[in-house]
Structure formats: structure tokens, C-alpha cells
Amino acid sequence: MFMGEYNHTVDKKGRLIMPAKFREMLNDKFIITKGLDHCLFVYPIDEWEFIEQKLRSLPFTQKDARAFVRFFFSGALETEIDKQGRILIPPNLREFAKINKEVVVIGVSTRIEIWSREEWESYRNDAELSYEQIAEKMVELGL
Amino acid sequence: MFMGEYNHTVDKKGRLIMPAKFREMLNDKFIITKGLDHCLFVYPIDEWEFIEQKLRSLPFTQKDARAFVRFFFSGALETEIDKQGRILIPPNLREFAKINKEVVVIGVSTRIEIWSREEWESYRNDAELSYEQIAEKMVELGL
DNA sequence: TGTAATATGTTTATGGGGGAATACAATCAT
DNA sequence: ATGATTGTATTCCCCCATAAACATATTACA
Numbered sequence: 001m002f003m004g005e006y007n008h009t010v011d012k013k014g015r016l017i018m019p020a021k022f023r024e025m026l027n028d029k030f031i032i033t034k035g036l037d038h039c040l041f042v043y044p045i046d047e048w049e050f051i052e053q054k055l056r057s058l059p060f061t062q063k064d065a066r067a068f069v070r071f072f073f074s075g076a077l078e079t080e081i082d083k084q085g086r087i088l089i090p091p092n093l094r095e096f097a098k099i100n101k102e103v104v105v106i107g108v109s110t111r112i113e114i115w116s117r118e119e120w121e122s123y124r125n126d127a128e129l130s131y132e133q134i135a136e137k138m139v140e141l142g143l
Numbered sequence: 144m145f146m147g148e149y150n151h152t153v154d155k156k157g158r159l160i161m162p163a164k165f166r167e168m169l170n171d172k173f174i175i176t177k178g179l180d181h182c183l184f185v186y187p188i189d190e191w192e193f194i195e196q197k198l199r200s201l202p203f204t205q206k207d208a209r210a211f212v213r214f215f216f217s218g219a220l221e222t223e224i225d226k227q228g229r230i231l232i233p234p235n236l237r238e239f240a241k242i243n244k245e246v247v248v249i250g251v252s253t254r255i256e257i258w259s260r261e262e263w264e265s266y267r268n269d270a271e272l273s274y275e276q277i278a279e280k281m282v283e284l285g286l
Numbered sequence: 287t288g289t290a291a292t293a294t295g296t297t298t299a300t301g302g303g304g305g306a307a308t309a310c311a312a313t314c315a316t
Numbered sequence: 317a318t319g320a321t322t323g324t325a326t327t328c329c330c331c332c333a334t335a336a337a338c339a340t341a342t343t344a345c346a
Contacts, residue, residue, distance in 0.1 A: 009325065013303065017324060052144065054284045056252055066179060068280050070256070074249040076146040082304065085323085092148050152335065156293075160334060226295075228333080 002107025007117065009101055014094055015086045019105055022112055023085055032089070034075035034096050038119055040089070042112035048076075089114070145250025150260065152244055157237055158229040162248055165255055166228055175236065177218030181262055183232070183240050185255035232257070 006019040018026065031048040035041035043051075055072060058065040075096065079087055089099065102117040115123070149162040161169065174191040178184035186194065198215065201208040218239065224230055232242065245260040258266070 011326070015303085020323060052252070060179065064280075070249065070251050073146045073251045074148045076250075078146065084305070086304090088303065090147070154336070158294095163333060231293080 001109060002112050003109075004107045006105045008103055008105055010089065010094070010099060010103055014089045014091065016089055016103060016105070016114070017084070017086050018081055020085070022105070022107065023081055026081060026112075029078055029080045032077050032079060032087070032093065032114075033072065034093065035113060037123060038097055038116075040093055040097050040099075040114040042114065044110070045078075047110055144252065145255050146252075147250045149248045151246055151248055153232065153237070153242060153246055157232045157234065158225075159232055159246060159248075159257070160227075160229050161224055163228070165248070165250065166224060169224060169255075172221055172223045175220055175222055175230070175232070175257075176215060177236065177239050178256060180266060181240055181259075183236055183242075183257040185257065186253070190253050 002022060002025065004019070004021060006021075008017055008019065010016045026042075026044070029045055031043045031045065033041050033043065051072075055069055058069055060066055060069070075093065077090060077093070081087055094100075097114065098116045098119055099114070100116065104115045104117050104120040106113050106115065106120075145165060145168065147162070147164060149164075151160055151162065153159045169185075169187060171188065173188060174186045176184050176186070198212050201212060203209055203212070218236065220233065220236075222230055236242075240257065241259045241262055242257070243259065247258045247260050247263040249256050249258070249263075
């Protein structure tokens, strides 16, 4: 279970030191993908394999399915933490999440999210305003 | 499982260095063929045979089925990686995919796709699903 | 059989990614 | 408050993957 918020930096080569708290739980390989709201998702392998199964069954003869599968897999990457506790974020993912130097790494239940600090702050400022409103909507979802 | 996005170049003789990550999984012969959306598909043999099975079951009495099967097989070619880690893309396939020099190689689940960089970028600009659409798709799939 | 054209192989240079070491910051305990 | 310990940031170095130029082999055709 991932939780918490950490301010970190990405070096010139696109490497990020994974927060020590998260490292313990990512001792093996894991997946980084383009996520929603312009951040990156980090999934443990088993979580990913579930998604992979679902996508494999989509027909490549349908335009939308092709586009979706392409987007999802081309933006995905299996990686692991190096001996210094870092991960390498490839250029296309950095570009996608508008990551330059300062990032925020947050734990969100079963996954980790990596945000450009700027994006995170503007998202949080937007979302924070309607926090109570969002909570109201949770009732509809059975929470 | 193929994933990721790599920028590579094709030399004057039509040879392309296959990304190292993909090479490991294409250790023997494999199939390259004309794909959809003006890119090239690369299949490992077993995956190709699987598709072949499916195509074989299509009724050749139907015009569309005949056309599709012709298209798919006539553009296909068995090849392998040379000692320098390269593959040779024959002229007709290069022409088909509008490949000149700069290409993008992407992993798409069970296959690899080779795109002219220009084509890839315009495809992404046109066809890139909005986040809302992606989110919807994910919900449909139960992710 | 010789020559050109094409295919295949080799070599070298460059840059990106991984590792080691060090400096710096933060937390904790005494 | 001070020192110890852990975690984070930065710099430097080295190796491997890639790219490009060059060399050799094979084929086609006169």
C-alpha cells in the first residue's frame, strides 16, 4: 500500500531517486506508464499483467482499439530500481508528463504517481477547491 | 511482451538497428509485413502462426476477406536479425510505410511496429485519444 | 569473365545509461 | 544542541548501444 507525498528531483539524464519508503515495496521489476491527468503511473507487475490480459483481446482490426493499445504499450516500460535507488524515466515519458527537474512522487493505494511539481500544484489547487464537492459525489459511487 | 518507444534511423541500404530490448525477444526468425495505418508490423513466429490460423478461417468467398488476406500475406516476409543487431527492410515495405531515414519503433503488446517518424507524429496528433476517451475505455474494460 | 550493383560485414566515434564516490540535507537519539 | 544515521542530490567515469562510414563478398548482367 503506497501513501505519502515526496518532493524529489530528476537529474540531467532523467533519473529519479525513488523515495526510500516506496523502494522497499518495489524490490523487483515494475511498470511505468503514461497515466491520466498528465502524470506517470507506476504499477507493480501483477497489477500490470491484469491490464495486459484485457488489452491483448482487443482486435487490431478496429481503429480505436489499435490506437488505444498503441498508446498504452508504447507509453509503457518495464524497469527496476538501480543500485543507487534510482529509476530512469525515458524522454517520451518525461515529455508526456512535462517533467523537467522538480517532481512530486505520491503514493496512491496500489500505485505510485510521478508528477511534474508544477502540474501537481495546479492540479491540487483546482481539486482542493472542490474537495467537498467531490466527496459528495462519492455517495453515488457507494462510498 | 513488447512495449516502449524508440527513435532509430535506417541507413542508406534500408537497414535498421532493432532496439536491444526487442532483440532479446526475437532471438530467432520472425515476420515483417505491411501493417495498418501505414506502418510495418513485426511478429514473432508463434504469434504469426496464431494470426495465420485466424485468417485461414475467413471465408475466401467474401470479397473483403480475400482482399485483406492478400494484403496481409503478400506483404509478409520472414527475416532475422543480423550479427550487428540489424534488420533489412526491403524497398517495397519502406515505400509502403514511407520510411526514409528517421523511424520510430514501438512495442505494441504481441507485436512490434515500425513507423516513419513523420507518420507516427501525425498519427499521434490525429488519433491520439483524449484522456477522457482513454478513461472511458479503461472503465469499459474494467480497469 | 569482368564490371557494376547490391548485399553483407567490419570498424570507429559518439552519446546515453549505469555505477561509484562525494557532498549535502534531514531526521533521530542521546 | 550536538553528533550519528539515513536519505537525497550532484559529479565524474566507464561501458555498451547506436549510427555512420568504410570494406568485403555476392549477384546480375553485359
